[in-house]
Amino acid sequence: MxxxxxxxxxxxxxxxxxxxxxxxxxxxxxxxxxxxxxxxxxxxxxxxxxxxxxxxxxxxxxxxxxxxxxxxxEPPAAVGAEGRDPVAVLAFAEEFAGLMVRMGLPRMAARVLASLVTTDAGALTAAELVGRLRVSPASVSKAVGYLEGLELLHRERDARRRERYSIDDDMWLRTWLTSARTNAMLAETAERGVEVFDHATPVGARLDRMRRFFAQLADDMSGGPSTDVVAVLGALVRTVTPEGADRLAAELDWPPDRVAEALRDAEQVMR
Structure with missing residues (x-):
């Protein structure tokens, strides 16, 4: 039926x-x-x-x-360690992981990321991931290394000296900017290929279409700022004083460490 x-x-x-x-x-x-x-x-x-x-x-x-x-x-009032139906949480984590797999992530990396996303703290130890996913420590370690390379998580030590893997609210922005930089590099490489093969040749024409496609994609993803805007932002990032960073933290209501990290990321983007 x-x-x-x-x-x-x-x-x-x-x-x-x-x-x-x-x-x-x-x-x-x-x-x-x-x-x-x-x-x-x-x-x-x-x-x-x-x-x-x-x-x-x-x-x-x-x-x-x-x-x-x-x-x-389970007693009716306690439907999960975090006050949620564990069956519904598991089903959503599996759905989220499936989406990440369709987007290109390896299956185990997708499951690790889904576990972190669906945890209130956004952080789990290696042992906790092994227990949740029922896989070997080596599988978790490999998946964590892959996600770390994509800047989707980072490692830290807790009070008991255990290694914890965590995500933060800025991870999707960093991934977006990384993709934009990758597209810009592809456009630059294609442009050098056009110079080598000449625009009038079939190879040169093909590379030029590639250049235009990735250049437009990079501009769309980064918001397409003008050269002057990029130059001004880069100068501002490089000339921010400690006092200016403190005022910025107060204005945004952010911790100073978060502002410092954001400034470092912005400087990388402007390079």
Missing amino acids: PGGRLTDEDRRDIAVGLTRGLGYAEIARRLGRPTSTVTREVGRNGGPRDYRADRAHRATLRRARRRKSATHH
Whole structure:
């Protein structure tokens, strides 16, 4: 029935449809299900590239067992360590991780990031991640290293000298700026290629189209500031005095350390 649970056969049909390149809406139509059901099923089980019917079925059984355990053993007033339904939190974390996988993150890195995003503190120790994700410490370490390279998290030591991995509110901005700088570098490289091959040649024309595309993309992502604006901002960043930084912190109601870090990031962007 359209409103019932997905069966093992439904999941095999979903896997076949994904292999054939069918969209979620078409797969849902063939199953007689809402498109949202197929979207949610695929998103929480690895995304369109990694979806496997047998693995999705086992994951569903595990979630059902956890849900049953929570129903029978948790008192109604305590639905989670942070006051939330643990089943709903887990489902959202899986959905978030699936989205990150579709955007290009490795599966384990996506799961680590989802765990941090869905934790109030935005920070977890390696042991806590191993326990939550039920994977080896080596898997967590590799995923953390990957995310650290993208500047999506950073390491710190807690009072017990344990290494903690944390995210902050500025991580998406840093990722955006990094992408903008990467696009600008691609445009500059393509421009040098045009000079080497000559604009009139097929290779030169192709590289020039590449140059224009990435230059426009970099401008759009960075807001497209003029050269004069960039120069002025760069000069302001370099000439901010300690007293000026303190006034800026007071104006923004930020801690001084956050202002100092923002100024350093801005100086990197202006280079």
